[in-house]
Amino acid sequence: MSDSVASISPRGMTWARRKRALARVWRELRNDRSGFSGLLILLGFGLVALCAPLIADRSLLLAAAGRNNPDLAGPSAKFLLGTDDIGRDILAQLVWGSRVSLFIGIFATVVAVLIGSLVGLVAGYVKGKVATVLLAIDNFFLVVPFLPLAIVLAVILGRSPVTLALVIGFTSWAGSARLVRAQVLSLSERGYVERARALGANSRHVILRHILPGVAPLIIANATLIVPGAILTESTLSFLGFGDRLSPSWGKLLDGAQSSGSITLNAWWYYLPPGLCIITVVLAFTLFGRALERIFDPRLAGR
């Protein structure tokens, strides 16, 4: 018995601890009905996005693809979700649109969380003038009207999916910076961090080994909650005509439906599916994110 204990290295111990923690998270998630169903829905959409080329050929997205098709035709055996105003299959656009919408949602979130965590960590750990300046910038981004700023940036920087994701990420990091800073402030005062310092650990070691692991779960939960906002922003920008008009995102489908008058013409198959997809994915991310939050921060459990 004592042999086996001795044979486990410190690194192995850490891994074993992490494995146990992960197993606990998984167990709690399984028991959290809403969070787990959110996860399942997300996996479903992720699968569709990954398998898009298998479901619908990319050439169906070309403007000329509707050449011999009826325009604004209702659902039929040939077109399960009907056709748009220039005769293209809506299902194909919906499937490929999931790629654009999910990509922009996730990539924008990565950008926002990276900026937010960095600013939050520095502002929380390094006090003094640097923190004051960072907090001022953070406050600026918190109060500045978000949509006009995103529109201005989108117009200046161009409208490819990558630049749109950067724009959305760049305008939505302020909240997570606040959150991370608060957690860092609280962690820095904890006994184990002080003990590490007393034992001679430098700032780098303290941040990477003690503080970052402490805020990581919070960052992950927060990120899951930023994604739906980013997807909604992309849809809003596309709907307002500031998106990438050549990529088939859900917001662009809604824009096309609106500008072609499909609401007046009762062509529900044009605007309902993308709308429902946006709502479902946003809801799923929110459910999943809230569940993660509850698991990582047990204080929220009773709420």
Next chain:
Amino acid sequence: MNKNLFKILVALVVGFAALAVSTSTSVSAEGELTFTVGVTQDIDSLNVTVGFLVIDYEIWNLTLPSLTSKAASDFSILPYMAESWTGSEDGLTWTYKLRSDMKWSDGEPMTADDVAYTITRSVADGWWNHTPVTGNLTATATDAETLVVTSSVPDPKLPILDVYIVPKHIYEKISAEELPNYLADDNVSGGPFQIVERKEGEFVRLVQNPNWFGKEPAIEQLIFRTFETAEAQYNAIKAGDLDAVDDVPVKIFTSLEAGDEPNIIGIAGNQGSFSYLAMNSSCPTGIGDGHVALKDPNVRRAINWSLDRELMVDKVLNGFGKPAVSISASANPAFDYQVAADQTYSYDPARAKALLDEAGWKDTNGDGVRDKDGVELKLRYFDRSIGGASDTTPFITGFLKDVGIATDVKTFDEDSLGAIQAKSEFDLYTWGWSPYADPDNMLSNFTTAAVPTDPTVGGYNDGNWCNAEYDALYAKQKVELDPVKRADMIQQMHKIFANDGPYAVLYKYDNLQAFRSDRWQNFVRQPAEVGPIMFTQTSTGYLDLEPISGGSGGGGTNTIVVIGVALVVAGAVFTLVRSRRKKSADDRQ
């Protein structure tokens, strides 16, 4: 007791509501005969030396007179301020006899002096809405009713003189420096209507000009209401809030044509407006940084052959337009390029590829994009965020890709794209033109003189193209007084433009307008049979419109209102009577 009081109160409220409904309907029935138009554009400026939007011209057509007018049918000359005119033998001098009974809306007399003043000042100050017509003219008023106009060169446009005449007694008080800031908000009118109220971004309201000397319109009050989207505006006419709309979404217009709305008539009118893809041809005297490939006329021809214009007319316009390979020189289709379909561009990607091969653009590195001497055939493609032309972008980029031309699409608002054009810093871009009645103005846009050479000034030659043969023909037609010879020269210019020019013209598109046919009749098109009713060269359609008196359609909505009011009143009476009865029953006890 309290309950009864409550019921009486309810009955009173309902009764008042019914009264309010009935009075509001009676006001609109007895008030001025109003014609409300929905538009998706807001007035840019009422100042005739500044504004340039279609809605501005519509207001000027209704509030500013001109010396002569144009027939709705074929744009031939008609009297307006001038009753008659005679030309000298050399055709350089024209003497106009003006009406003697004209007054501005503020009561000041309107005379030959106003016309002479407008022509002289427009040349001196360079008013850009006037100089294309007045640039070579001098005018003197020999008396209040006689105007002598002299041209420095033979001018085929004369004796038509259709520039907006401004009131001298207002304009002479404004210096050339102040003029660009003048808001024209004194609302002095010399046309059939005068502005009485304007809310920026919302509406402009006009009433009949009491001193108007022409045909009296049936419309007593004319309102232009601005809407955010074409669909919102269509729903307003459907609900009966508007009498007419300009710009109906194509799919909805198709459903109108199918007779889905019995009370609304759709009119697809063509007055030569067209969409095009401009290709930066890098004229040596110009500026800019156009792609080297586009200097070669064969590459420009290849792009013309690669486009499926029929498909775009079918899908983007839903058939409300016609494929075109050259500009519309005039709103009058007689000046269009007359060429047999098999003698000009059609959808032929194989031919486009052959032309590109011939020009030396081949895909040597196998990336799907043609190249030559290490330069990729990848073109910057700029389009507008608004307007029908942007709907063609996905089509055009697809056609170009099919023949091995890559594009990098960027979308701009109108102002930014205009600034880029003034610098000629683009490869391809899409826009549209609407021509005047006389072809001279449109043809002048493609002369070497119109090539932008200074970004702060710009120039209308947005293909950055020059051709000496075209320039020579332009100068010749400008002074050719024989209409047959002039028309022939214009056809030669079309041929050069289509074969060598900087445009891939896509199509001529219709203006899609809708009217309440249950309230109005006598829709007169301009030009005859093919044109629209509103937003035309002279906007005389409003003078021809007649209300349908006691029409069945209008009566229909009134009947509904009457039935509604009757129901509300009956409900109120019923409530009152019931509460009375109950009260008396209580009393009996």
